[in-house]
Amino acid sequence: MSAPNKSYDPVEVEALKPEEIERMREEALAAFAAAADLEALREAKAAHMGDRSPLALANREIGALPPQAKAEAGKRVGMARGAVNKAFAARQAELEAERDARVLVEEAVDVTLPHDRVAAGARHPLVTFCERVEDIFVAMGYEVAEGPEVEAEWFNFDALNFDPDHPARAMQDTFFVSGKDAKGESGVVLRTHTSPVQVRSMLDREPPVYVVCPGRVYRTDELDATHTPVFHQVELLAIDEGLTMADLKGTIEHMVTSLFGEGLRTRLRPAYFPFTEPSAELDMECYVCRGASVGNPGRPCRTCSSEGWIELGGCGMVNPRVLVAAGIDPEKYSGFAFGFGIERMLMFRHNVEDMRDMVEGDVRFTRPFGMEI
């Protein structure tokens, strides 16, 4: 901006006449309104708001007015310039919005295009289901315990009160590791259950012991729709003062409702396992039909074969002989144990029809299960 004009010249102040200023203002506003695009608006801005624009020149003339006229002229010019600025901004916003609307529409894409450059991975439901069960018990204060899969017979059988000649030992369909002695016996097996981890846990810890033992186990069953020689078990073991079958029942009920939903009944049936006494089989009310299929041929239930109950696993009070073998005083402590097969649970909970689907590693089976279950 140039310095104020100190030399007073009445001729030159023609431009500051009110009607002149009004005209400049209107011309500017008309030019802005007429600008069809941002480019035209920029030109109009240069013409009507630039250093050489009539209003700018008029502004410069104010200094040449006699002091008594300065205030009024200044006010008039100022108001006109304000109005012009405002009109410009409004028009600019208007034109920018028009441009944005047009250009962004031109830039539109089909957002429904897939972008599956790398197919999603997934964790196996057997693994995540084990973790899910672990989490339920960890939340109750249990530890997760692990152990070897190739295991000494002492841990897998003897310490669990399986007498070497008892038929129960033959029940287990054991894989034996071949040995170097004359009979080919090694005293080492593929663990037939995760119960040896219970024994290891008791040997490693002072009571109270609250552990959950997930893992792979092995039995000599050929693979078919309902059997697999390699499967997963989760067992839990609690050793404390004064534990009872009622505690076992409550703990199992908590697990079942955590996994399958509230309000499902469970049932204990007397059974036999060498390492528990008393022993029980655990059944859960069929979570699909809730018993409605029993004696109701019109509504058969595939999940429970219309039995109304699903067999989940075996449980019982830890046989005092097992406590003794693990160095725990059965006069002071008692305990309970519960074990079940993960494959079976998964079949029920997710309607898996064929065991082979769970062991073949077909990605089409595993992918839908994602990261957690």
Place this chain on the structure above:
Amino acid sequence: MRAPLSWLREYVDLPAGETGRDVQAKLVAAGLEVERVEQLGSDLTGPLVVGQVRTIEELEGFRKPIRFCTVDVGQANGTGEPQEIVCGARNFTVGDKVVVALPGAVLPGDFAIAERKTYGRMSRGMICSGDELGMGDDGSHGIIVLSPEHEVGTDAVALLQLRDEVLDIAVTPDRGYCLSMRGIARELATAYGLPLRDPALLDVPAPNSYGHPVTVADPTGCDRFTARTVTGIDPEARSPIWLQRRLQKAGMRPVSLTVDITNYVMLELGQPLHAYDRSQVDGALGVRRALPGEKLTTLDGTKRVLDPEDLVITDNRGPIGLAGVMGGADTEIADHGAAQGSTEVVIESAHFDPVAIARASRRHKLSTEASKRFERGVDPQAASAAAQRTVDLLVLLAGGTAEAGVTEIVAPSGPRTITLRADHPDRVAGVTYGRETVVRRLQEVGCDVYGQDELIVTVPSWRPDLTDPNDLAEEVIRLEGYENLPSTLPQPPAGRGLTARQRLHRRVGRALAGAGYVEAPTYPFVGEWALDHLGLEADDPRRTAVRLANPLSDAEPLLRTTLLPGLFAALRRNDSRGEHDLALFETGLVFRPTGEEPAPVRLPVDHRPTDEEIARLDAALPRQPRHAAVVLAGARERAGWWGQGRPATWADAVEAGRAVAREAGVELIVRQDQYAPFHPGRCAALFAVVDGEETLVGHAGELHPRVTKAFSLPERTCAMEIDLDLLERAGGDAVEAPRISAFPVATQDVALVVDSSVPAAAVEAALRSGAGELLESLRLFDVFTGAQLGEGKKSLAYALRFRAGDRTLTAEEATAARDAAVAAAVERTGAVLRGA
């Protein structure tokens, strides 16, 4: 064990309306696993009657012999006229009594009987075989020919007891007594609170000295032996229908009257019996262990070499039976159809040591009805009653005469007692039953109970499984009903959650799945061939594998020493099913024996083994580290509208290793390597610092072309395997938070020309060490080879970022740091700064 409800009703007066399902529910609650209730005859409707064959006309001109018969069915057909029936069977003759299905009858299998024209004649019904009536195998497969006393026109459904309910019970090893009607009936009586008519309560004559001589040389193996003799048996006598039917319903096949009777008594009382043809027995019966080298041909026709531990029954000639398992062929009871049927039999009713029988049965791979029962424990007190029952039936049904001689050899033994605190069942159950209930329930089981707070419990002879206080507690609790137990929750001590190791395993799984890998847990069974296919050298430690004595497949007797073969199989399976862009992973144990593991020590079970003993036991086990592995084939990134895809390469495999290591907080050191089963030029050895030492933790790369071919994998399949246990140990301490500088970064790029044999990792390490503390990060952004560099050279371009924590770096400072970095690379790797 199959138990017909009609048979059980003989011992317990069940309410008339009780169905098999009702009984099943009661027995299940009492702890018998009733797997199902078979409804016999539910798919059969009459009229089914006894008929007598009047005439038989052989029809000629058909491809098989066909008979046109007239059969008198009395008034059952409404006319009294003989019924005309065309029949293809031939095992009957004029005058025989047969079973006739009249028009309107429906036989099992929805087989409706109607008048129809066949073979040129009208056939108005059917003469039935046992199979057609769903009676089970009677061994003949022919027409049922009834004994003559049955009247024409009698309802055969009732006569043949075709309608019944049969409980199929899976008897657990502790409940040997339930391998008998007597035992099941006892449970039934208790469950219903009804009295039991014990079929073993028989009058038995006292033993005397003129029975068939018996010597027991091994009273531990055989603590009881009763021998009875029946003479004058009619070899033509056949088992009556009721006996045959009960055997059939229980799942046994009628054979001959004498054998049927011994089987029947075994089913009834649980006591296995053996009948010897006395004319074939030479002198006294004996019980002893077999002598080395002795042989015996058992009833199944197998010639067996006996083990000195085998308990055998002998006569003067040597072994004539494998005690408690199977009799010998030489003294077999001859069938009534044979030329010379047996007319004199010696009955053996003995009690053998369960362990001896179990071992013999295992040794000879011979599991029989007898051995199953002896292994699980037979009531020794029932032996003489069983012998008596057998004698009675032979007299009654076979016209025999019981000889007065009764041989009974009994090793002395006292009753077994258990001391039980009266509140012990309460403390086990978490319920207050009270002494009264405890005593009453134990008495129902058959125990004698004395005492107040401290109970002295004498257990019944048929319950050898009851040995400990908890066994008695179980009896009380199950009879009071498991369903009546309350539910409570114990209060474990506060927990610490998962261990660092367990959390690591989960993170590894998530990281790999997040990177697009699909988890595939595979079987650990492998064969030598897989190790050959991997291209392992003869001395490769991965060839030292755990071998199974009884593998499912002889082709895969070993346990995996690497996860790769299993993943290869899964990859191939997916590929063959049409999925070609594959990235799989598995984490799991591998089994790495040294081959020098000592045999495990036999540890006690009556007290805690010492830590040394446990350590010696563990020393017998192979090392079982947890590994993670991946395999990749096809496209790692697929082609699409965005452009080209990218095949999976060795670099993805190495990156998978880095991803796993990152989860453990470990920065891998990667070196070039040559290692099976990898491509010798595309194999990375993965190292980590474990316990202060650089340690090999795994390998990654592209597979050797021979390996992909051998395993039928897609070309250029890549893989990685890494030891998670080592990574866990290599894992760093808690991360210390970095100090973040807000001063501007100074970026300097350098391109270095090195021999192509120089690993990028070495150049990078040199740059890092030379750049000093101002280096914030360094990244290789280009690798270039070309004629202008010369043969055997490559150019590596790095972006170096420098920053100070306390000031803005001057251009001079950044350049000096860069120059120092380059100087180190020049010195250590022979690099030349490109464009310098």
